[in-house]
Amino acid sequence: MGEKVFMQGNAALAESAIRAGCRFFFGYPITPSSEVPEYYAMRAPEENLVFIQAETEVAAFNMLAGVAATGKRVMTATAGPGFSLGMEAVSYMAAAGLPAVIVNVMRPGPADGDILAAQGDYFQAVKGGGHGDYNTLVLAPYSVQEMADLTVEAFDLAFKYRNPVIILSDAMLAKMRESLELPERITPNEQYDWAITGPKGRAHNVITTCGDGPIQWENFNLALQKKFREIAANEQRWESYQVDDAEIIIVAFGSVARIALGTLKRARAEGMKVGMIRPITLWPFPVKAFEGLDRQEFFVTELNAGQMVEDVKLSVKDKERVRFYGRMGGMTPTPDELYEKLCEYYRK
Secondary structure: OOOEEEEEHHHHHHHHHHHOOOOEEEEOOOOOOOHHHHHHHHHHHHHOOEEEEOOOHHHHHHHHHHHHOOOOOEEEEEOHHHHHHOHHHHHHHHHHOOOEEEEEEEOOOOOOOOOOOOOOOHHHHHHHOOOOOOOOEEEOOOOHHHHHHHHHHHHHHHHHHOOEEEEEEEHHHHHOEEEEEOOOOOOOOOOOOOOOOOOOOOOOOOOOOOOOOHHHHHHHHHHHHHHHHHHHHHOOOEEEEOOOOOOEEEEOOHHHHHHHHHHHHHHHHOOOOEEEEEEOEEEOOOHHHHOOOOOOEEEEEEOOOOOHHHHHHHHOOOHHHEEEEEOOOOOOOOHHHHHHHHHHHHOO
């Protein structure tokens, strides 16, 4: 790891992307993600970066696809409304096998919403906001350190599977400042036989998603699904806290997981057998984390009306054991608030 610093989440993410060899950034400013393009613009002259403030998020996402086709590391950062505008390009990149990193700093919705913390874009990121049968890897940091670490990992995964990777942050994580160790600087020098780099001395590379009839297009989709199954089997990530003796297990991701850890500590201090599972990959969802937990109750908390809770219910044997508590509109629960709600369920 590199030097230890004290940085804002958005700035740590941007600096880590630069250190991971991402020289290309295209985006359109939208709160609460704007510090990411601002940081890239500031560092562009000294780092010889390519930074373009596009006219819209639609343009930025399609610029992303263009650079990804050349085998270079590229990133954009946006928030909910801008993320929605980029979905057609994300669907295209998933189909065309184009690696890119997309940061969505979630804020409340629907529509324009507000600029506070929220987690209402879970469905859009995990289930796919574009059309067709496709998946994107989705990583959910819960600290500024993970904003840095998972950014580096996002680029590795994008190129490992030739697929877009989404970092699903939120306004709380984006704006907070914490101490962290920045990653070491790397200089990617891989050459990819699929990339469009000029056909001199080799056969033409063609990147397309056009079908030639239903037989060819079904086979194309079957090949994609095989890749997605491989990702689902190999790339589940999570952290478990004191689940071995737990009678009830909190499930939370991102910024809410930070709050839930405070709830867990209080509950344990009060003699309650409470554990916690924190998904780090939202897709693939870490179903392996729930294996063998057949008798426990589950308490899912999110900053939305109930989205990840559906994947929790699909991961456990008895969905009736899953309870949900959510806040919306930028309202964030306190550890005590979650504790009181947990006690309601624990004593039933």
